[in-house]
Amino acid sequence: MALTPRLPASVFQGGVSKNRSESTLSNPRHLWRGASACAGTHADRSNGLTKTIGIYIHIPFCLKKCLYCDFHSVSLRSYRPLKEYCRALKQDIKISTAEARGYSVKSIYFGGGTPSLLEPEELAGLVRVINERFYIMDDAEKTLEVNPATVNTFNLKAYRRLGINRISLGVQAFDDKYLRLLGRLHTSKDVFLTIKLLRKSGFKNISIDLMYALPEQALASWEKDIDTTVSLGVEHVSFYDLTVEKGTPFYRMRNKLKQPNQDEQARMYKGGCAKLKKAGYVHYEISSFAKKGRESRHNCIYWLNEEYMGVGSGAYSYINGTRFGKDNNLKRYMDEAAQCRISRFNAEELRGVRRYKETLMLNLRILRGFSIKEVQQRLGSPLPALMKDRLVQLVSEGLVLNKGDCYRLSSRGILLYDVVAGVILE
Numbered sequence: 001m002a003l004t005p006r007l008p009a010s011v012f013q014g015g016v017s018k019n020r021s022e023s024t025l026s027n028p029r030h031l032w033r034g035a036s037a038c039a040g041t042h043a044d045r046s047n048g049l050t051k052t053i054g055i056y057i058h059i060p061f062c063l064k065k066c067l068y069c070d071f072h073s074v075s076l077r078s079y080r081p082l083k084e085y086c087r088a089l090k091q092d093i094k095i096s097t098a099e100a101r102g103y104s105v106k107s108i109y110f111g112g113g114t115p116s117l118l119e120p121e122e123l124a125g126l127v128r129v130i131n132e133r134f135y136i137m138d139d140a141e142k143t144l145e146v147n148p149a150t151v152n153t154f155n156l157k158a159y160r161r162l163g164i165n166r167i168s169l170g171v172q173a174f175d176d177k178y179l180r181l182l183g184r185l186h187t188s189k190d191v192f193l194t195i196k197l198l199r200k201s202g203f204k205n206i207s208i209d210l211m212y213a214l215p216e217q218a219l220a221s222w223e224k225d226i227d228t229t230v231s232l233g234v235e236h237v238s239f240y241d242l243t244v245e246k247g248t249p250f251y252r253m254r255n256k257l258k259q260p261n262q263d264e265q266a267r268m269y270k271g272g273c274a275k276l277k278k279a280g281y282v283h284y285e286i287s288s289f290a291k292k293g294r295e296s297r298h299n300c301i302y303w304l305n306e307e308y309m310g311v312g313s314g315a316y317s318y319i320n321g322t323r324f325g326k327d328n329n330l331k332r333y334m335d336e337a338a339q340c341r342i343s344r345f346n347a348e349e350l351r352g353v354r355r356y357k358e359t360l361m362l363n364l365r366i367l368r369g370f371s372i373k374e375v376q377q378r379l380g381s382p383l384p385a386l387m388k389d390r391l392v393q394l395v396s397e398g399l400v401l402n403k404g405d406c407y408r409l410s411s412r413g414i415l416l417y418d419v420v421a422g423v424i425l426e
């Protein structure tokens, strides 16, 4: 699962076109690197671009809704408007070009939902429009979220040829009992097979998403999931506790779901961290672990409160000091796009203390923390006195550590991050 701005089943069940055209994908690397007639050469287009941005493309479709999921996605069982939606996305990208003029793109993230439901031809169409409109940096990170129930070798190889260089795999658990309980469509066997196929297809940067604090889950079961993850040798791991969100089937069943208590959850979190660290992963963000140099560049954009452009129904952007969303009503979003319009929702300018609050709150998620000097330079204004007071308070409560002008979460602060965020935002 991606972070917002919205903020991923058995292998090979669906989404496989019977009419693939290998020819349209035979040499698609030029889609990212080459020059379109209207945009000048690759080198020309990079001239004078000093600002960088990440692009997030939201694919709000899944084969079936998982029982805990409150993300903006709809089940494709009876409704399959993928082609129409891709047309709308292309329109959205074209319209968004005006907002992101003057930026180089350092990361592109296809999240959802289940982006791996996209046929390679559909993904190629989106890639083409992005490349026509933006300068993509040579080393840009290009991630696709993949659900193990939706892949086949043909599509994976095609995604790779399209330049996708990072895969975020929604695994959640390795115990089939839990996968069924969560309403996932895949089995642990599907995950092993998917990883094999991903490696065979040339992917060298794979991230796995896991969940802990599952109903009646014991520490040993969670630690077994971590051991299995380590044995797969993936480059990146993210794990999150199961949160029962309002409006989900799990919420209606909440009294029957016996999740581990807070102390047990803290032991699970610490146990997972310790095992991954021992296996050589760097714990670089509260929920994220990476082999050296494999930190998620795209997610770091959010944690540093840098700029991003969200494309798609329900996606959020933060550009030129303004954050805004796009219509999360799928039909309305597609109807508007068909008329060459994309409305903004909940637009707000982030300035002064408010911008600082959000930046520090997000920045503290990165465990190396931040230096005041660096943040001031990034935001172009001095640290407000109120923010200095809040940091002093957090240090005095032992939640944040301070050395010189650098601040970072303490071990206790990591476990109590919600409290830290609350103090900064109040």
Ligand code: SF4
Pocket: 001, 008, 061, 062, 064, 065, 066, 069, 070, 071, 073, 112, 113, 114, 147, 170
């Ligand atoms: S795969 Fe499941 S968790 Fe992921 S977006 Fe779809 S319904 Fe939600």
